[in-house]
Amino acid sequence: MSVQNGSQRPPRMEDVAKRAGVAIGTVSHVLNHPHKVRPDTLERVRSAIDELGFVPDRRARALAAGTSSVIGFVVVDLSNSFFLDMARGAEQEAQKHGMNVLLANSDVQAEKELVYMHLFDEERVAGILLAPLPTNADDVLSAGRWGRDVVVLNTVPGETDACCVTANNELGGYLAARHLIDTGRRALAFVGGPFSLSPVSDRFRGVERAVAESNGHVSLTTIKTANVQEVDGRKAGRQIAALDPGELPDGIVAAADLVALGIVQAFRTDGGPRVPADVSVIGYDNNRAAWDSDVPLSTVAQPGEEMGRAATRLLLEEIRSPGEHRHQRLHLEPTLIVRQSSTR
């Protein structure tokens, strides 16, 4: 058996109508307003559909009805589970409203971002979700007079006006530091970089705020890394392990789980302080690697799915009431997850 029908023209409504002995409009009614059709006609049309293997053409339907059931999601980096979570959330919410989400991977390339925005625009999708390159957001948004509604994820557009949904990284940093302080840690260290990345600097600011709230009872040192990979963490970990015992921090906030893992690993290998006996370590992102690691890692979970759901909700609302809709900026809260690495 072949998967494909070959070059045979797929059956149309006209064929179904003929076979069921009804008019074409009636077939349409069966598909869209079944309750307005007499039961036996319904039955007759439906079996005709089955027998012919009729598959409605969504393009034609959308064209005629002026509506679409697909939402396009342009994603900057699908290899980052944060964005994949957003996609999942978007899908969940969309599905609730009978809509579908199709993904376009812009793969950290500004040009592809534009290409896919245009594609979705020309495809006349119901609306567009855009998780852009942070630096590129305004360019993309102002590049076209986009004919459809756009909701931006993970970035706050500057000049351009649009709904956007972001994660509160400052709060995440605060929660992490606060947790360490609440469990008795007094000498904190923040490890991460580069600070030009706003997620990193935002998290750092949150840490600073928590420390400031302690009125001088807690100290904070900063160890900058080139990036937020495991290798950066290992480097920093060795650096810390080499410190004078009196200078050792007893609580470490890493800008990302991979960094935290690298630190823990370096401590083990190079005879640094014990985790969590001597030092608490907390990461960020809730990577699989975090809970799967040898010492399960405390972390701050990004509200990825929630962001996807919220963005989709905003988008659908905007689509439905084009007139009265007011753009919103949502700032969603991350969640503290306590595991072994910060439990004495």
Add this chain to the structure above:
Amino acid sequence: MSVQNGSQRPPRMEDVAKRAGVAIGTVSHVLNHPHKVRPDTLERVRSAIDELGFVPDRRARALAAGTSSVIGFVVVDLSNSFFLDMARGAEQEAQKHGMNVLLANSDVQAEKELVYMHLFDEERVAGILLAPLPTNADDVLSAGRWGRDVVVLNTVPGETDACCVTANNELGGYLAARHLIDTGRRALAFVGGPFSLSPVSDRFRGVERAVAESNGHVSLTTIKTANVQEVDGRKAGRQIAALDPGELPDGIVAAADLVALGIVQAFRTDGGPRVPADVSVIGYDNNRAAWDSDVPLSTVAQPGEEMGRAATRLLLEEIRSPGEHRHQRLHLEPTLIVRQSSTR
């Protein structure tokens, strides 16, 4: 400035035609056969397009022309970089031919696989790439009389006839083992599981073949794990570290990079053999974690992008010559990547 035009009807060809003082057919020509239009007319129409911000409607175009420029890719697990690589490859190849790839994340759920297959079918995409749940492939393929061509990735459909592209895992296992043997290792161990997963058992068979070729000069032991995560590797690593010195393997083939990483980590922590001095370790998949690790990991790289490219090539060929096309089964070769963990 707002991103959206509000509820204004987007300009159509008719509007452009009127503004440029030409017929609607001419506008179409400007878009599709610019060389057949007199330069000054071209210019006039183009500026009308710009001024009005006209964006062609792909649905209408596709409907009228009976063609589509989008390829739908139903992906079982986007969180696995192997599949994301396929998507990248597909995109590259598609782009060469003026086509676009849109992704649907079925997220390891059989139902969603079907939902998206139907969506693409009804959207009348040019063709569909399907990376299915291996167990679900035949069900999906035979579920609908799919109106469009389908190429299957990473799974060989059983009953159903269709093009498919898979990775040669047996060869990968062979290459890995062969590499260890070629560099002087004689007591090999294979670590991985569950063997019910064909990638695992295929890789194991490849290892067996390499060992068999050595005519008894090389030994092989097997350590089964529950899964192919880092935690499974750590467990196995401790198990190995606890062996009598005489029973220690000097070469380990792990079924996946994470497993290999876990092993290396366990060796360090629990005082096992040194890598690579006492024992070579090689993983599989070429994860980022593999080259980023403390001891950069030798591995076998899956031909993900290549699979995506090949599948797209097959798909386009099938679309173009529906008559003469013969289904093909491609089995692509992985690549050995030697790093420090297997270099004495």
Add this chain to the structure above:
DNA sequence: TTGAAAGCGATACCAC
């Protein structure tokens, strides 16, 4: 309830 016909926004063929 069902049928007939006018769009939806483009393409492509055939005259001029």
Add this chain to the structure above:
DNA sequence: GTGGTATCGCTTTCAA
């Protein structure tokens, strides 16, 4: 080259 027009497959209004 350019203009008119049938057509793509479906929705929806209006009569019957």
